[in-house]
Structures are given as C-alpha cells and as structure tokens.
Amino acid sequence: MTDHDTAPPALHLALEADGxxxxxxxxxxxxxxxxxxxxxxxxxEAAASAEEAGYALLTLADAPLPPATGPAAGPAGRIEAxxxxxxxTLATDRLGLAPTLHTTTTEPFHLxxxxxSLDHASNGRAAWLVGAADDSGSxxxxxxxxxxxxxxxxxxxxxxxxARALWDSWExxxxxxxxxxGRFLDADRVHHIDFEGAGFTVKGPLITPRPPQGxxxxxxxxxxxxxxxxxxxxxxxxxxxxxxERAAEARAAGxxxxxxxxxxxLDTDDAPAAARLAELNATADWPGTGRLRHTxxxxxxxxxxxxxxxxxxxxxxxxxxxxxxxxxxxxxxxxALAAAGLHRPPRAxxxxxxxxxxxxxxxxxxTAAAPADPAAPAVSACPAAIxx
Numbered sequence: 037m038t039d040h041d042t043a044p045p046a047l048h049l050a051l052e053a054d055g056x057x058x059x060x061x062x063x064x065x066x067x068x069x070x071x072x073x074x075x076x077x078x079x080x081e082a083a084a085s086a087e088e089a090g091y092a093l094l095t096l097a098d099a100p101l102p103p104a105t106g107p108a109a110g111p112a113g114r115i116e117a118x119x120x121x122x123x124x125t126l127a128t129d130r131l132g133l134a135p136t137l138h139t140t141t142t143e144p145f146h147l148x149x150x151x152x153s154l155d156h157a158s159n160g161r162a163a164w165l166v167g168a169a170d171d172s173g174s175x176x177x178x179x180x181x182x183x184x185x186x187x188x189x190x191x192x193x194x195x196x197x198x199a200r201a202l203w204d205s206w207e208x209x210x211x212x213x214x215x216x217x218g219r220f221l222d223a224d225r226v227h228h229i230d231f232e233g234a235g236f237t238v239k240g241p242l243i244t245p246r247p248p249q250g251x252x253x254x255x256x257x258x259x260x261x262x263x264x265x266x267x268x269x270x271x272x273x274x275x276x277x278x279x280x281e282r283a284a285e286a287r288a289a290g291x292x293x294x295x296x297x298x299x300x301x302l303d304t305d306d307a308p309a310a311a312r313l314a315e316l317n318a319t320a321d322w323p324g325t326g327r328l329r330h331t332x333x334x335x336x337x338x339x340x341x342x343x344x345x346x347x348x349x350x351x352x353x354x355x356x357x358x359x360x361x362x363x364x365x366x367x368x369x370x371x372a373l374a375a376a377g378l379h380r381p382p383r384a385x386x387x388x389x390x391x392x393x394x395x396x397x398x399x400x401x402x403t404a405a406a407p408a409d410p411a412a413p414a415v416s417a418c419p420a421a422i423x424x
Contacts, residue, residue, distance in 0.1 A: 046377070046378055046379055046380045047341065047344070047345045047348075047349075047350055047351060047373065047378045047379060048092045048093070048293070048295070048349055048350030048351075048391075048392055049090070049091050049092055049093075049350060049351055049353065049370065049373075049379060050091060050092060050093035050094070050095055050132075050134075050295060050350060050351070050352040050353065051086050051091045051093070051094055051095070051352070051353050051355075051362075051365075052095045052096075052097060052352060052353070052354045052355075053082045053083070053086065053094050053095070053096060053358060054073075054095075054096050054097035054098070054114075054117070055073045055097070055103070055114070055358070056068075056073050056357060056358055056359065057354075057355050057356050057357040057358040057359075057360075057361070058299050058354035058355060058356055059301075059316045059320075059322050059356040059357060060320040060321070060322055061316045061317070061319035061320040061322075062316070062356065062357045062358070063103075064319050064320075065315065065316055065319065065357060065360075066357065066358075066359055067357050067358075067359035067360040068359040072359075073358070074113055074114065074115060076123060079115065079120050079123065079124065080123070080124065080127045082094075082358065082362075083124045083127055083128055083131060083133075084127065084128070085362065085363075085366060086131060087128050087129075087130055087131040088366075089365070089366040089370050089381075090370060090374070090379065090380070090381025090382070091131060091370075091381075092131075092132055092350070092381075092382055092388070092391050092392065093131070093132035093133075093134055093163060093352075093388065094124070094131050094132065094133055094134065095134040095135075095136070095163075095165050095255070095352060096117040096120050096121060096133075096134065096135045096136060096165075097117065097136050097165075098114065098116060098117035098118075098135065098136040098137070098138075098167065099114075099136075099138075099167075099169060099174065100138060100141045100169050100173075100174040100175075100177045100178075101173055101174055101177065102114060117135035117136050117137065118135045118137060118150050118151075118154070120135065121133040121134070121135040121154055121162070122153075122154055122157060125154065125157040125158040125161075126157075128158075128161070129159075129384050129385075130161075130381070130382040130383065130384050130386070130391075131161065131382070132161050132162075132163050132253070132382070132388035132391065132392075133154065133158055133161055133162060133163065134162075134163035134164060134165045134253070134255055135154070135164070135165065136165040136166075136167045137150065137151070137164060137165075137166075137167060138167035138168060138169045138174070139166060139167065139168050139191060139192045139195035139196070140167075140168050140169055140170055140174070140175060140180070140183075140188065140191065140192075141169060141174060141175065141177060141178045141180075144194075144195045144198040144199060144202075144236065144238055145198075145202065145238055145240075145242075147195065147199060148198065148199040148202040148203060148242060149202075149242060149243055149244060151164050151199065151203075151247075151252045152202075152203060152242060152244045152246075152247045152252065153244055154252075155247035155248055155249055155252050156244065156245075156247065156248060159248060159387070160247070160248035160249045160387030160388065160389070161387065161388045162247065162249070162252045162253070162388065163252060163253035163254070163255055163268075163388055164199075164252050164253070164254050164255065165255045166192065166196060166254060166255065166256045166257070166260060166262070166266070168188055168191075168192045168260055170182055170183060170185075170188045187234070187235075189260065189261050189262070190233075190234050191233070191234065191235055192260055192262055193262050193265060194231075194233030194234060194235070194236070195233075196254060196256075196262060196265045196266075197231070197233075197265060198229070198231045198233065198236075198238050199252075199254075200251060200254075200265075201229040201231055201238075201240070201400070202229060202238070202240050202241065202242040203242065203246060203247055203250070203251050203252060204227075204229075204246070204250075204251075204397075204399040204400045204401055205226065205227045205228070205229050205240045205241035205242045205246075205401065206225070206226050206227075206241060206242060206244075206245045206246040206399075207225040207226070207227075207246065207399050207401055207402055207403065208246055208250070208399060208402075209222070209225060210222055210225035210226050210245060210246070211245050224403070225401075225403065226241050227240070227241055227401045228240050228241055229241065246399065248387060249387050249388065249389045249396060250389075250396045250397045250398070250399065251267075251389075251396075251397050253267045253268065253388050253389060253392065253394065254266050254267045254268070255267070255268045255269075255270055255295075256268070256269055256270065257269075257270045257272065258270060258271050258272060258282060258286060259272065259326075263285070263286045263289035263290065263291045264289045264290040264291070266291050267291075267292055267293060267392075267394060268291070268292075268293045268294070268295055268349075268350070268392075269283075269286040269291040269293070269294050269295070270295050270297055270352060271283055271286065271294055271295065271296050271297060271348065272297045272325065272326040272327045273296075273326065273327075273328065274324070274326065274327070274328055274329070275328065276328070276340075276343055276344055276347060279296045279328065279344065279347055279348065280347040280348075283296075283347055283348050292394060293349040293350065293392060293394070294348045294349055294350075295348060295349065295350040295351055295352050296328060296344050296347070296348045296350075296351050296352070297326075297327040297328065297351075297352050297354065298327065298328045298329075298330060298340070298341070298344075298351050298352070298353055298354065299325070299327050299328070299329040299330065299353075299354040299355075299356065300329075300330050300337055300353055300354065300355055300356060300361050300365065301313045301316075301329075301330070301331040301332075301356040301361065302330075302332070302333065302334055302337065302355075302356075302360075302361045302364040302365070303332065303333045303334065303364075304360060304364060309331045309332050309333070310331060310332075312356075312357075312360075313331055313356070316356065316357070322356075327354065328340075334364050334365070334368035334369050334372070335368070335372070337365075337369055338368075338369050338372040338373060338376075341369070341373060341378070342373075342376065342378065345378050350392075353365060
C-alpha cells in the first residue's frame with residue numbers, strides 16, 4: 037500500500053477546455069492565435085497542459101449547432117467533441133476524457149457504442165458529459181420538434197439507462213478466443229437488453245466488448261434532474277452555501293460524487309482580473325450562468341476551493357479565457373492545493389474510476405463461470421455479427 041492509497045480524499049479537479057474559454061468574448065481576446073482551438077495542435081496542447089498539471093478530467097463542450105454568430109463570435113466551427121476525445125487518447129495517458137454528447141440528437145445505441153470505443157481506446161479513461169439540447173434549432177438538425185421539459189427529462193433518463201444496459205450487455209469474460217473450437221466469444225455471455233423507453237426501444241447487444249471500466253463515468257448537470265443515474269452530478273449554484281445544499285440533495289438521490297461548477301477570471305502579471313473582465317464585457321456581456329464565479333487573485337481562488345473541499349468531491353473549473361486563465365491555474369492554484377493536501381494528480385495506468393475512487397461495477401447480466409462447450413456452434417470473430 038502506498039501513501040497515495042492511505043492519504044485523505046483530495047478535491048478532484050476537472051477542466052472545461054472547449055474553444056477559447058467560458059466568456060462569450062474569449063474568442064476575441066484569446067491570448068493565442070485566432071482559431072488555434074480548432075486545430076489538432078491546439079486541442080492536443082490544451083490536453084497536455086491539463087494532464088501535466090494533474091487534472092483528473094478534461095471535459096469538452098459541444099452542441100448540435102455551430103457557435104453563434106455576432107460581434108463576440110469566434111471561428112464559425114467546432115470539432116465534434118467525441119472526435120476530439122478520441123484524438124486525445126493517444127496524446128494522453130492519465131487524463132480522463134469527457135466529451136459532451138447530446139441525448140436528444142444522437143441515437144442511444146450509437147452514443148453508447150461511441151463511448152465504449154472511447155473507453156477501449158483510452159484504456160479506461162472515458163467519461164460522458166450528458167447533454168440535452170432541446171431548442172428548436174438543435175432538434176431541427178435531426179428532424180425533431182421540441183419536447184416538454186418533463187418529456188425531455190424522461191428521454192434523458194431513458195438514454196442514460198439504455199447506455200448503461202448496453203455497456204453491461206457483454207459480460208467481462210464473453211470474449212474467449214477459443215482457437216480449438218473456432219469461437220471468438222461465448223454467445224451465452226452476450227445479452228439483448230430489450231429496453232423499452234417512452235420514445236424508443238433498443239434490443240442490443242452492443243457491438244463492442246464491455247468497456248474496460250465496466251461502466252463509462254457519467255457526468256450529469258444538476259439541471260437535468262437525473263442525479264440517481266449519474267456517477268458525478270455537476271452543481272451550478274452561485275454561493276458555497278447553495279452548493280452545499282444542492283450537493284446534499286444529489287447525494288441523497290444516490291449520486292456517488294458531486295462536483296461544483298466554478299468560473300474563473302484571474303489576475304495576471306499584465307492586468308488585474310477586474311480590468312480583464314471589463315475588457316471582455318465591453319465586447320460581449322457575460323450573463324449569469326448559475327455557476328459560482330470568481331473574479332480576483334489565484335490566492336483568493338485557492339481559498340475559495342479550500343472552502344468548497346468539505347462540501348463537494350470535486351470542482352470543474354471554467355477559465356474565462358483558456359490560454360490566459362489556464363496557465364494561472366496551473367502555476368499558482370493547483371500547486372497551492374497540492375501543498376495543502378487537497379490535490380493529487382492521477383497515476384499512469386489507473387482508470388478514471390480508480391482515479392475518482394469509484395468501484396468498477398459488475399455487469400447486471402453476470403453469470404457464474406462455466407466451461408466452454410466444444411460442441412457449440414462457432415460464432416464469427418466479428419462481434420457485430422451477433423447484433424440481431
């Protein structure tokens with residue numbers, strides 16, 4: 037047993053790294069060349085910086101529609117979040133990767149398959165930030181009309197439950213690679229899920245073996261109202277007291293972990309945070325998002341995160357301008373938290389579940405081990421052949 041295993045729980049840290057930053061005018065004041073966030077190099081550099089700093093998790097926002105146009109708009113485009121996460125599997129070895137995939141515009145079967153593939157490609161570092169775009173423009177991209185809030189919540193819950201069932205549809209020992217009998221897998225250990233939701237049905241099984249983590253880590257914004265189906269609930273409240281209250285509700289509903297959402301505009305060597313925020317707001321106003329927003333020094337942010345540490349399990353940080361506030365977080369905030377025993381980086385080789393202290397779930401379809409039957413009919417080495 038190592039000191040890492042016996043030390044008190046740390047504050048898990050996640051970083052949102054989509055585009056140029058959380059402020060609507062970040063693309064007009066990016067602190068780097070215009071459009072750099074759209075390039076493979078820009079995406080890779082952001083992830084490399086986050087991994088070196090010791091973040092546990094990188095989240096990647098996305099939407100069915102391109103970024104908005106207007107005076108504050110950045111480049112008219114965005115690389116799909118799932119593709120960015122897949123690209124980063126080879127550029128990282130410790131960092132969790134959480135693309136935003138929308139339940140309302142993606143077929144549940146394809147969504148579950150994409151995330152299972154990401155978990156295999158990353159050796160168990162995949163997560164899913166659940167999205168639920170429900171505006172008419174987003175839904176028009178797939179020919180759908182908007183649903184009522186209650187129907188949207190029900191569909192989100194159904195999609196998450198479908199994905200979890202599909203990740204369980206292959207038992208851990210389903211792949212046997214029995215050369216003597218010509219069998220790639222034991223068909224008795226691959227299961228149809230027969231899910232019937234309010235708006236769709238899925239037979240299954242998945243077309244990939246069970247993810248290395250068993251279940252991909254699911255992050256759900258608290259506004260979705262699916263606390264009981266998430267591994268991590270992301271709490272958006274504007275004060276520590278409100279965060280504590282909402283965190284208690286999420287835990288009572290069954291959420292294993294709760295992260296606070298925190299936006300940060302920080303002092304730099306060139307300008308105080310208040311002046312930087314005024315300059316950004318002169319280009320485009322930053323309306324309230326419901327998240328806790330800090331404007332000030334790195335030391336003050338460290339104090340704020342220290343106050344949050346007893347209230348939540350982690351924090352997802354949203355730098356106002358990624359290329360400006362991000363380095364301040366890396367150079368001043370994370371080291372200070374580490375010195376206080378509140379931050380420890382992930383270990384190479386650990387899955388994201390191991391990093392977060394989450395157990396690896398047993399498949400709901402798990403059966404007692406039984407010897408293979410040499411007389412059983414051969415099954416194609418192509419897993420897709422059994423998806424009937």
